[in-house]
Amino acid sequence: xxxxxxxxxxxxxxxxQEVTLRCKPISGHDYLFxxxxxxxxxxxxxxxxxxxxxxxxxxxxxxRFSAKMPNASFSTLKIQPSEPxxxxxYFCASSSTGGPYxxxxxxxxxxxxxx
Amino acid sequence: xxxxxxxPAALSVPEGENLVLNCSFTDSAIYNLQWFRQxxxxxxxxxxxxxxxxREQTSGRLNASLDKSSGRSTLYIAxxxxxxxxxxxxxxxxxxxxxxxxxxxxxxxxxxx
Numbered sequence: 195x196x197x198x199x200x201x202x203x204x205x206x207x208x209x210x211q212e213v214t215l216r217c218k219p220i221s222g223h224d225y226l227f228x229x230x231x232x233x234x235x236x237x238x239x240x241x242x243x244x245x246x247x248x249x250x251x252x253x254x255x256x257x258r259f260s261a262k263m264p265n266a267s268f269s270t271l272k273i274q275p276s277e278p279x280x281x282x283x284y285f286c287a288s289s290s291t292g293g294p295y296x297x298x299x300x301x302x303x304x305x306x307x308x309x
Numbered sequence: 310x311x312x313x314x315x316x317p318a319a320l321s322v323p324e325g326e327n328l329v330l331n332c333s334f335t336d337s338a339i340y341n342l343q344w345f346r347q348x349x350x351x352x353x354x355x356x357x358x359x360x361x362x363x364r365e366q367t368s369g370r371l372n373a374s375l376d377k378s379s380g381r382s383t384l385y386i387a388x389x390x391x392x393x394x395x396x397x398x399x400x401x402x403x404x405x406x407x408x409x410x411x412x413x414x415x416x417x418x419x420x421x422x
Contacts, residue, residue, distance in 0.1 A: 237412040285352060298410060300353040
């Protein structure tokens with residue numbers, strides 16, 4: 195398996211623009227997680243899905259952030275409008291209910307810079 | 310709310326030394342604890358996962374221990390090598406919080422040749 199795939203790997207945009215980050219989980223995994231990593235706050239869970247349904251979005255910072263999972267193999271995290279403080283690395287991870295210890299596997303991340 | 314602390318924040322050692330990275334957590338009711346490695350500009354690689362019922366896990370030169378009652382875990386790296394240079398993150402899954410991982414801020418390790 196190719197592992198968790200994220201795109202784009204790098205994104206530079208201007209304040210006010212819409213940004214869409216994409217994630218393809220490992221095939222067969224039924225949980226998908228979105229994390230954000232910054233120097234100030236470290237790694238934070240934003241939202242997670244089980245069987246394509248959002249379970250906990252309490253980590254989503256503002257209404258400007260939204261996430262969807264239209265099917266088992268694809269999820270998006272959208273920021274509209276983007277702000278400079280959204281600059282961070284965004285990670286997607288997936289895990290399987292049937293997997294040992296519910297271990298999470300992480301993608302390579304998307305480095306977002308908002309100017 | 311679970312909080313995870315890692316000490317030290319940064320560590321520099323000469324090649325060949327054995328070293329210990331520390332992780333502490335405030336809520337001992339955990340399901341498991343996971344150690345990750347993160348290289349600059351890269352994603353997270355899982356190193357070891359310890360279930361709450363286990364005391365330690367070993368993989369090659371790495372050994373992770375867990376003392377759930379005291380809220381502590383250590384990652385022991387034997388015979389360190391320059392290739393071990395990376396940031397090491399500790400994360401816990403608290404019982405009752407489903408699948409959520411709470412991360413520490415990491416220890417940035419530099420192994421000098």
